[in-house]
Amino acid sequence: MTPRLYGLAAEFDDAAQLVAAARAARAEGYSKMEAYSPYPISDLDEIIPGINFLPMVVFCAGAAGTLTAWFMQYWIAAIHYPLNVGGRPLNSWPSFVVIMFELTVLFAAGAAFFGTLFFAGFPALYHPLFRVDRFRRVSQDGFFLCIEARDDRFDLTGTAHFLRGFEPITLWEVDDE
Amino acid sequence: MKLELQQRRAERVPEPGSAPVIAPGLTFKSITAQISSIVLSRPSPAFWWGAFAVGLLLLLVLVVAVTALLYRGVGLFGINIPVAWSFAITNFVWWIGIGHAGTLISAILLLLNQSWRNSINRFAEAMTLFAVACAGLFPILHLGRPWLAYWLFPYPNTMTVQPQFRSPLVWDVFAVSTYATVSLLFWYLGLIPDLATLRDRATSRTAYRVYGVLALGWRGASRHWRWHETASKLLAGLATPLVLSVHTVVSFDFTIAILPGWHSTIFPPYFVAGAIYSGFAMVLVLAIPLRSIYGLENLITERHLNNCAKLMLTTGLILAYTYVIEPFTSWYSGDKFEWYVVRNRAMGPDAWAYWAVILANVVIPQALWWKRNRIQPKRLFALSIVVLFGMWMERYMIIVTSLQRDYVPSMWWNFAATIWDNAVLYGSMGLFLTLFLLFVRFFPMISMFEVRELLPFSKPDGETVK
Numbered sequence: 001m002t003p004r005l006y007g008l009a010a011e012f013d014d015a016a017q018l019v020a021a022a023r024a025a026r027a028e029g030y031s032k033m034e035a036y037s038p039y040p041i042s043d044l045d046e047i048i049p050g051i052n053f054l055p056m057v058v059f060c061a062g063a064a065g066t067l068t069a070w071f072m073q074y075w076i077a078a079i080h081y082p083l084n085v086g087g088r089p090l091n092s093w094p095s096f097v098v099i100m101f102e103l104t105v106l107f108a109a110g111a112a113f114f115g116t117l118f119f120a121g122f123p124a125l126y127h128p129l130f131r132v133d134r135f136r137r138v139s140q141d142g143f144f145l146c147i148e149a150r151d152d153r154f155d156l157t158g159t160a161h162f163l164r165g166f167e168p169i170t171l172w173e174v175d176d177e
Numbered sequence: 178m179k180l181e182l183q184q185r186r187a188e189r190v191p192e193p194g195s196a197p198v199i200a201p202g203l204t205f206k207s208i209t210a211q212i213s214s215i216v217l218s219r220p221s222p223a224f225w226w227g228a229f230a231v232g233l234l235l236l237l238v239l240v241v242a243v244t245a246l247l248y249r250g251v252g253l254f255g256i257n258i259p260v261a262w263s264f265a266i267t268n269f270v271w272w273i274g275i276g277h278a279g280t281l282i283s284a285i286l287l288l289l290n291q292s293w294r295n296s297i298n299r300f301a302e303a304m305t306l307f308a309v310a311c312a313g314l315f316p317i318l319h320l321g322r323p324w325l326a327y328w329l330f331p332y333p334n335t336m337t338v339q340p341q342f343r344s345p346l347v348w349d350v351f352a353v354s355t356y357a358t359v360s361l362l363f364w365y366l367g368l369i370p371d372l373a374t375l376r377d378r379a380t381s382r383t384a385y386r387v388y389g390v391l392a393l394g395w396r397g398a399s400r401h402w403r404w405h406e407t408a409s410k411l412l413a414g415l416a417t418p419l420v421l422s423v424h425t426v427v428s429f430d431f432t433i434a435i436l437p438g439w440h441s442t443i444f445p446p447y448f449v450a451g452a453i454y455s456g457f458a459m460v461l462v463l464a465i466p467l468r469s470i471y472g473l474e475n476l477i478t479e480r481h482l483n484n485c486a487k488l489m490l491t492t493g494l495i496l497a498y499t500y501v502i503e504p505f506t507s508w509y510s511g512d513k514f515e516w517y518v519v520r521n522r523a524m525g526p527d528a529w530a531y532w533a534v535i536l537a538n539v540v541i542p543q544a545l546w547w548k549r550n551r552i553q554p555k556r557l558f559a560l561s562i563v564v565l566f567g568m569w570m571e572r573y574m575i576i577v578t579s580l581q582r583d584y585v586p587s588m589w590w591n592f593a594a595t596i597w598d599n600a601v602l603y604g605s606m607g608l609f610l611t612l613f614l615l616f617v618r619f620f621p622m623i624s625m626f627e628v629r630e631l632l633p634f635s636k637p638d639g640e641t642v643k
Contacts, residue, residue: 019637040402113362124394136377141205
């Protein structure tokens with residue numbers, strides 16, 4: 001199989017250079033690109049936008065947890081297995097509050113964790129960038145910007161010329177199979 | 178290369194009067210190498226092997242004790258009516274309280290933007306996880322028929338019976354299992370970027386594969402970081418009320434019972450303060466040897482010791498306040514049974530426990546008012562051990578002295594611990610020690626990516642965290 005071009009990746013010296021290059025690429029009209037860094041850089045949030053559904057998902061999961069806990073306790077205590085304890089009402093909701101809270105937290109936390117994995121597409125043990133040997137620095141001290149070939153404005157020589165303008169340490173053509 | 182030099186030369190200007198969070202001269206490269214080499218390349222120090230041997234030995238004691246318990250039943254323990262709860266429940270409350278400081282550091286201090294937490298949160302979270310694992314054992318072992326522990330959960334069954342949701346003991350099942358699950362998720366989420374670092378630095382094929390699978394394919398993409406950060410903040414926001422609720426629910430196990438000495442509204446805040454008090458003591462007991470054995474003084478600095486000690490002093494003072502208020506309310510209630518419990522604690526057959534608590538939790542920790550006791554590692558270590566001892570004794574005192582004197586004097590009975598009571602207590606310490614040492618050996622004990630954020634030149638605008 002002939003290798004297919006995934007994109008052009010440039011390694012930069014520090015966060016400031018990476019952010020400057022990403023900002024310029026954005027201004028140039030590139031949209032299919034991604035910046036890679038060894039720790040979160042909040043400036044990239046506006047430059048490389050993406051809709052963050054996570055808070056919404058977590059809220060819904062939390063609400064589902066509250067309702068599940070209430071329904072479970074109501075159904076068990078009042079319908080399925082009613083027990084008369086000192087004449088208390090069967091739907092004694094104040095004593096259900098604790099488990100309603102616990103399941104709210106449990107469902108919401110599960111959604112936050114598994115939602116992150118889902119949105120990030122994890123586990124994803126293969127990625128074209130892993131074929132670049134230097135890319136292993138990304139989890140240590142490397143700052144990378146990759147403009148992907150599927151971008152409408154992508155053009156091998158033009159984009160390479162554009163990226164070289166920011167004086168990257170190195171520039172690679174990243175292949176995908 | 179340029180960045181490396183810039184970072185090495187950057188001066189750190191701390192706020193006046195405070196030590197810097199981490200030492201000057203650290204770079205992305207150096208901290209990554211320092212922390213990951215403990216796992217990947219450096220041979221384990223002799224201390225690790227020694228401590229691991231002790232941990233395994235104590236774990237063996239636990240295995241023997243639990244086997245005997247499953248075979249013979251809870252009669253092996255010194256419990257009987259009316260003292261039906263003693264060591265097992267004391268251990269449960271003690272261990273779960275210890276876990277609370279880890280969540281406080283990882284969640285509450287994250288929300289409060291306390292950057293000093295970044296280099297101690299990882300092992301504190303691991304401590305939480307293993308402390309909760311130890312805690313979770315005890316209520317189950319104490320059940321009488323531990324193999325039926327799953328009856329505590331509501332599930333469709335042919336007996337058509339269900340748990341009683343008006344009972345705090347059932348609340349506890351949900352609180353503790355939720356706490357354990359959320360702590361695990363939070364810990365693992367934070368580990369993912371660091372596991373990727375280990376994958377990328379691995380020298381052996383096995384390490385590369387194992388950490389590669391565990392890292393799930395993390396590649397530091399900005400979108401992934403954004404979700405990661407959102408999820409961390411949301412989990413922190415969820416864990417904050419959770420951690421306060423867990424010990425509150427644990428205290429409900431006592432307060433809902435109509436027993437003098439237990440039936441008190443002060444218990445939830447009293448228990449939470451005590452939990453954080455003992456938890457910080459455990460954080461220090463772990464941090465002080467770790468930093469000196471692995472040479473981490475540049476990352477776990479005087480500032481960390483000082484801050485943890487201050488939090489310990491604060492929660493200790495809250496605890497001291499409840500020690501004063503509790504007898505006062507008993508006396509002020511005019512209830513002779515309530516007042517009798519107070520006198521029985523201070524002057525009864527287990528008065529030694531009461532005075533040990535006062536000495537270890539109130540009197541001796543006042544030494545923390547002096548700064549040299551807060552930053553001198555050996556003294557702080559000794560004080561932390563005293564607090565851990567005091568907090569165990571406190572739970573023992575609350576449980577046993579309240580139960581040993583029932584309303585009717587014909588029911589009075591004094592508890593005496595058997596060798597099996599002690600075996601499970603020390604055995605659980607072995608379980609904790611073994612798990613913690615394995616964690617130190619196989620996972621990065623300091624969060625690398627969060628420490629990177631503290632370094633000079635980490636922000637694109639050149640601003641540095643002080």
